[in-house]
Amino acid sequence: WLGGVDAVEGVVVAEDEAFWSVVESGEGGALAEVLGLDAGVVEGVLPALVDWRRSRVERSRAEGMRYRVSWSVVDGGAGVLSGRWLVVASEGVAGERVEACVGALVRGGAEPVVVVLDDGELDRWELAGRLTEEDGFGGGFAGVLSLVGLDGRTGVVGVPVGVAGSLALVQALGDAEIGVPLWCVTSGAVSTGRADGVVVPEQAMVWGLGRVAALEFPQRWGGLVDLPAVWDERVGGRLAGVLGGVEDQVAVRASGTFARRLARVAAGAGRPGEFASGGAVLVTGGTGALGAAVARRLAVRGVPELVLTSRRGLGAPGAAELVAELAGLGARATVVACDVADREALAGLLGEHPVTGVVHAAGVVDTVPLVGVGLEEFAEVLRAKTLGARYLDELVPDAEMFVLFSSIAGVWGSGGQAAYAAANAYLDGLAEARRARGLVATSVAWGPWADAGMLV
Template sequence: SPEDVAAVVADAEAAGLRARVIDVGYASHNPQIDALHDLLTERLADIRPTPTDIAFYSTVTAERLADTTALDTAYWITNLRQPVRFAETVEALLADGYRLFIEASPHPVLNLGIQETIERAGVAATTVPTLRRDHGGRTQLTHAAAQAFAAGADIDWRRWFPADPTPRTVDLPTYAFQRKQYWVEPPAAVAPGAGGHDPVEARVWQAIEELDIDALASSLEIEGQAETVGALEPALPVLSAWRRRHREQSTVDSWRYHVTWKQLPDTAAPELGGSWLLLVPAAHTDHPAVLATAQTLAAHGGEVRSHVLDARAAERGALAQELRSLMGDEQHAGIVNLLALDEEPHPEHPAVPAGLAATTALVQALGDNGTDVVLRTLTQGAVSTGAADALTRPVQAQVWGLGRVAALEYPRLWGGLVDLPARIDHQSLNRLAAALAPAPAARDEDQIAIRPSGIHARRLAHAPATPRNSGVSWQPRGTTLITGGTGGIGAVLARWLAREGAPHLLLTSRRGPDAPGAQELAAELRGLGTAVTLTACDVSDPRQLRDLLDGTPPEHPLTAVIHAAGMTDLTSIADLTTARLDDVLGSKSDAARNLHELTRDMDLTAFVMFSSGAGVWGSGQQGAYGAANHFLDALADHRRSQGLPATSIAWGPWAEAGMSADPESLSYFKRFGLLPIGPDLCVKALHQAVGAGDATLTVANFDWATFTPTFTAQRPSPFLDDLPENRREAEQRGSAAETGAFREELA
């Protein structure tokens, strides 16, 4: 009944899900159609299908229909009654070689599903919508035709352009293109209060923001027009607020970055001659990744020397001596480290995976020995290259966080990270050989994922701007748990949630109600109408966390988790102990794992983790911190692959709040090209990221002219190569060098 449908919609909306009623008298593709069978047979009796030369694929059978005269009355009734096998049909089209999909509709509704199917199939194909909502007409259709043409469609342009003058195609120039790239300069950032480069426009907006009607009338040259000026004055507050929101949103959008994976062209499998040392964890000697790596090295000319290590007992000094005896004076082509495969907890330091502890000891030992042989570290399932590529091993991802710091602290030793696919086939072995080969075969890439679709290299890119007026938002309901809730960032989040109408906040930290300022914060939040519970809890202890969650009031069930707890650490890998790793990982990654495992069966609308840029790009003296924070990003991807909510934001330094908000720390970050970001805009970025469904996001204010040369001073980083700001800086440096050389030649 309509009442039943309305009740379902209401339940969905109460759970934070989008739902709407479709105004139809029946539901397609289910048993309700059976009652309409006779009526449909009568109404569709006049259908007379005819043959066609155009290939016709049916979403009823998920295959090509050889004879379209079968599209009779019975077929269309079946079409309305049975499930729509859309994904299977697209897979059939891909299998038959189709690579261009054009959706002819007022607004694309199938494109996303087609793209997801294409990604799962691991093939290169293109989708093109003809029109978009609010973007129709000839311009949009021209754009669609151009997209289709660029993707290989054979378009008869004579039907598109006017007959007079007669359109014609021309050959490209016969001389070679010089391939000089001209990057479009982005618009310069607008200073607060300014309206752009036009000084008159700037004065107009300044007057609006200051609510100065006289200055606005002067700028608009309407001083004597009292009626016009009077009509404008009531609009000033609205315009001023719009201007402020627009500027804030533009600022937030400029801080949004995300990690992408760039597919590299396949190359011929290289020769891997010489002696290769393969370090294998004792608990995984028959692991498919171990066997595949040994097979790859041997098949491409390498002499493989496998050495088994007990990752759970690896100790720096003993390992250094063991490696000296093992390697002797023999020249080695490379060292391949597979110790990260051991994910079991270290026997004495349970927050630390054995593979991470052993890899740390390995880097230290090789550094102590002065080894000049390149070390490459392999994982399997530790990264996700896209929505269709599930991250299955977040524990191994911690080695990636450590490795990015090793690249900075041991630039000559560190050869990079390679993540293997779940299923390793012959093509994967060839790609692994290319990844292990020294440059130029490996293209200087040091963060690589091998997948059935090819070799993918890790890149930082600008994240898409937050859609304006998207209508997507996250509203706190029930109980929101904030770990680190009595700290600086926790207090900022608690005040924001209280202003957003959160019914109940559960603020936890090591000291809970005894933390400095905790009682004052709770009183302030209650004054805003929010119930508050302050609790001391070590979230890295699963028993304490379980007791905390069991105590959630039934009238306010837990619906959201924000994990903002953690500890900063400035320890170089050379000085890093397993005990120190345990401290840092316990408060950050171990706590996140406990939160994940103990809430995975709860009906959460948000699961937010506060990560750090140190885990995204790597920062000197932050090996433990980088490992801990990168685990949060990996856990977010892992949760998403399981259909669970998750958002991990890797922050740059916060101003006024957080562990790095003191003047000395902010000055340190500024010297490296990382500028502080204000808490209010951080909260805005967080709210939008959760509402938009971002799984992982980096929010940071970079001064690229300072950050990039500082970050790459010891070692080039392809990770930053695709950012327009860095390409522009590189071209300017190259142009300056060419000018200097030319001047010297003239002199």
């Protein structure tokens, strides 16, 4: 009988579809016939029906494309390890952390070989030499556990030491031909839910970088493990379990081991509210493709004043035309040339143009295989996104709308885009951190847009 029920429902759905396709055709006569009404009666409501249908179809299509990160409790694994494990840390990593991880490896059955790098050794080529030496003392590591990502200091060219060091390590392991799985440890890179700790965006960057390393070097990739701030023996046992297990993006907490998943967002859930303040909105990258699209949408939604920034400002192609178009839609737009990674310039801009909403769409992308990317070009891709977002967070903390344009590259990685992935993971992490502070923030990790933008 289940089949019978399905069949009846199928007929209803098919009839509904037939009705709505008549509406979509916009032919009043045909609709009047279906409804058994006078054509004159139908003509009056038809445009409203067509609009209603179009907006519902668009919304449900858009909603069908939405995913979110979720966390599943998983079996922590037996935690049985063997062989020599290379444990790499840097000067900025707390000694207790190193000891705790070494203890966990020993209890798991592994034989750790610890290397604590001084700042000079965090250079790729220095590091490759050091690793070759270590490997020479018997060689044959079973795995590499990197604690370098935990180093929270700011390093050269503004890249956090933990991120720059992790990049150097991934490259140096390749140079030293150490082809065993690399596991990268962080703390606070992710949050498994409301009861979990606050996300540290710089730690999230290590995950963005790691996801790209996983795609580019699957044969020598282990995974990403996020550890809690407070350590106990159970955590150590779970860490060993993860290193010997099958999950590759894991948060170890006092309450259990959590594996990262991507889940569809249920229709209607998390639907954004309207921005109703009536204040001005800053769109960074506002003369770019997506920034301009957002500006148009905001104008249509009644935002009276828009401040659009990019480094070229009015010199960007189409900027003047965009201002005129936005005026036609009812919004007064001002285009200001400003590098959002320059805090002073951004503060000056916001002093002159106070805003109540922010859409941070400024960004650049570059595609360079991990094996060849240099730290300066890495930093160059980070700047607009990470520094821009950080300064906006600091300068407009109480924004009523705070939207960050992120990318799927940060969510599941993208070959050749390590810096871009790290930058976008930072944005996602910053949105989580702001929310934990009780502030508004939404990070939208877009897939590739059609027709226009940096990927066309």
